[in-house]
Amino acid sequence: MSTATVSRYFNAPDVVAQATAARIRDVVERTGYVPNLLAGGLASSRTKLIAVAVPRFSQPLFASTIQAIADALANAGYGVLLGLTGSSDQHAEGQLVSIVGRRPDGIVLAGTSLSSDARKWLRNSGVSVIEIWDLPRDPIDLVVGFSHIRVGQAIARHVLNSGRRKAFMISADGARARERRAGFIRALRSGGAPDPVVAAFTGGATTYRDGRSALALHLESGRDPDVVVCSSDWSAHGAMDELRARGRRVPEDVAVIGFGDLDFASELVPTLTTVKIDGEAIGRKALAFLSLRSEGKRIQQSVIDIGFSLIVRESG
Amino acid sequence: MSTATVSRYFNAPDVVAQATAARIRDVVERTGYVPNLLAGGLASSRTKLIAVAVPRFSQPLFASTIQAIADALANAGYGVLLGLTGSSDQHAEGQLVSIVGRRPDGIVLAGTSLSSDARKWLRNSGVSVIEIWDLPRDPIDLVVGFSHIRVGQAIARHVLNSGRRKAFMISADGARARERRAGFIRALRSGGAPDPVVAAFTGGATTYRDGRSALALHLESGRDPDVVVCSSDWSAHGAMDELRARGRRVPEDVAVIGFGDLDFASELVPTLTTVKIDGEAIGRKALAFLSLRSEGKRIQQSVIDIGFSLIVRESG
DNA sequence: CTGAAAGCGCTTACAG
DNA sequence: CTGAAAGCGCTTACAG
Numbered sequence A, B: 001m002s003t004a005t006v007s008r009y010f011n012a013p014d015v016v017a018q019a020t021a022a023r024i025r026d027v028v029e030r031t032g033y034v035p036n037l038l039a040g041g042l043a044s045s046r047t048k049l050i051a052v053a054v055p056r057f058s059q060p061l062f063a064s065t066i067q068a069i070a071d072a073l074a075n076a077g078y079g080v081l082l083g084l085t086g087s088s089d090q091h092a093e094g095q096l097v098s099i100v101g102r103r104p105d106g107i108v109l110a111g112t113s114l115s116s117d118a119r120k121w122l123r124n125s126g127v128s129v130i131e132i133w134d135l136p137r138d139p140i141d142l143v144v145g146f147s148h149i150r151v152g153q154a155i156a157r158h159v160l161n162s163g164r165r166k167a168f169m170i171s172a173d174g175a176r177a178r179e180r181r182a183g184f185i186r187a188l189r190s191g192g193a194p195d196p197v198v199a200a201f202t203g204g205a206t207t208y209r210d211g212r213s214a215l216a217l218h219l220e221s222g223r224d225p226d227v228v229v230c231s232s233d234w235s236a237h238g239a240m241d242e243l244r245a246r247g248r249r250v251p252e253d254v255a256v257i258g259f260g261d262l263d264f265a266s267e268l269v270p271t272l273t274t275v276k277i278d279g280e281a282i283g284r285k286a287l288a289f290l291s292l293r294s295e296g297k298r299i300q301q302s303v304i305d306i307g308f309s310l311i312v313r314e315s316g
Numbered sequence C, D: 001c002t003g004a005a006a007g008c009g010c011t012t013a014c015a016g
Helices: A003-011 A018-031 A037-044 A060-075 A089-101 A116-125 A148-161 A175-190 A208-220 A233-245 A279-294 B003-011 B018-031 B037-044 B063-075 B089-101 B116-125 B148-161 B175-190 B208-220 B233-245 B279-294
Strands: A049-054 A079-084 A106-110 A128-132 A142-145 A167-172 A197-201 A227-230 A255-257 A274-276 A303-305 A309-311 B049-054 B079-084 B106-110 B128-132 B142-145 B167-172 B197-201 B227-230 B255-257 B274-276 B303-305 B309-311
Touching: A003 A018, A037 B037, A049 A060, A049 A089, A060 A079, A060 A106, A060 A279, A060 B079, A060 B089, A079 A089, A079 B063, A089 A106, A089 A116, A089 B063, A106 A279, A128 A279, A142 A279, A148 A175, A148 A227, A148 A255, A148 A274, A148 A309, A167 A175, A167 A208, A167 A233, A197 A208, A208 A233, A227 A233, A233 A255, B003 B018, B049 B063, B049 B089, B063 B079, B063 B106, B063 B279, B079 B089, B089 B106, B089 B116, B106 B279, B128 B279, B142 B279, B148 B175, B148 B227, B148 B255, B148 B274, B148 B309, B167 B175, B167 B208, B167 B233, B197 B208, B208 B233, B227 B233, B233 B255
Parallel strands: A049 A079, A049 A106, A106 A128, A128 A142, A142 A303, A167 A197, A167 A227, A227 A255, B049 B079, B049 B106, B106 B128, B128 B142, B142 B303, B167 B197, B167 B227, B227 B255
Antiparallel strands: A079 B079, A274 A309, B274 B309
């Protein structure tokens, strides 16, 4: 029997005669043969491999989105190549080179900011790139994201509508958190409220610890905010605990707003007002992009804004 | 210039003449050429690819360990293939087949329980397998882990030494959490304490929500534990919050013990007593295994127990 | 429905 | 230090 027929058995079973298929199946079971996908990818120039690049494994805010994407990919028969781009810009570009070397059918880029040289190089590499979780001004290729500026504005409008004006922000120092911050401040201003005090933390999402310590410092400096806006649900949780420890009531004295709608947000006492991103929707759209590309179809709308939802709960 | 020389430039630069290297470098820069690692892997039968299989992206307790392993691998020039084995046993084996198809130089298996057929098949696949985070009785190949039974026993001894006897356990329902539970109960018994009441939760690590709800139910049923032992720091956090909400003092009335030593454990009020696993040590050992294998060296000690530390803080 | 043959882009002894 | 040539294990028109 020829290797061609075995190849067809795996890739287009319906084209192989029943009897032939049975013989192949039998040998495969006995020997535990697994087709070499390297050779297959090389020969067909379709690797069924998608790279997913994130700053850190389980950048916590991305986690559910990445999980959704990876599940969708696995179900569609793709392998997932993980790229950790966090350590440094140089490191990120090294990762990307090593990823492109494996000729994935696509690269999903989450929360990674690249130099414009790197962006140009990626564009020329010929592999499909899907940037998620943001709406870049100069997309490399495909985009599934949302506007962080608008998130900040939406939070500000909600704050103003609740009659609060003295905001304290606990914010990460990444590009996206900064955009949310800018949107928030701009909208506060146009609502006539004073600029918030901002505590900025470097290094990924703000943590429970960040929330506690930022709030401790802020209150000790004699400030008295009526709303605390946090760049993650964790720091919001920490902020709430610190507020309570210092005798402030939430939401009577001060509101607390998070970001991410993590599993515990609805379980805190009081339950946490926050912003929810639909990770599964991102995964679905990304997969749809890849399908179109693999069928060689033209993509008319290459930027998809999936939006976000402000979930108002008890905390403010 | 022959492809052989270019290949040497990338894989053994020192063997190429300066002038030749310069010419190659020049062309590479101008064209953005990236060697095809599929072809390279096929030709050399070393893929520089390591698969990492975990139940879910960011199974939270594994996160820092996986991050450490992935960093170590990336620094050593390996690509990381991600396998999500969580959905179901069948799904896990499908993932493994698809992983083996890419001929990785090794597979790191974390928190995945496989049927004995699957284990046998993997053993015969010829790829190096490193099981981490556990000490399986019948290892597939290499192991870097610790004894969950001994973790449970260590917690029990600490509890007994603190003079506490009425334990409530909040436990996940996975194989490892069950072992910790068994070790805990066994050691409690041999210390003369009554068996604890156990609240078991299916599906990965126990969450903040699990901790709150389990404790609410337990207290409402009229019980009055003097120690709460949790299978994750999250559920311990939830338990502490619920205890406080119901007027119990920690640790005066009841101690709380977690698992994982996550970033917030030292930041809670009171700070959380918990168990710490050294993820970086696991990563280092795993990489050392891979190096030995790639050099074709014999591995004398194929099972490494990296142990754990009980970190006693204010909560009990 | 099946096979012979060329080719995918590298690596690696083997010569030189 | 460099090149010619075989080979890695598949896929894919092309015949039949």
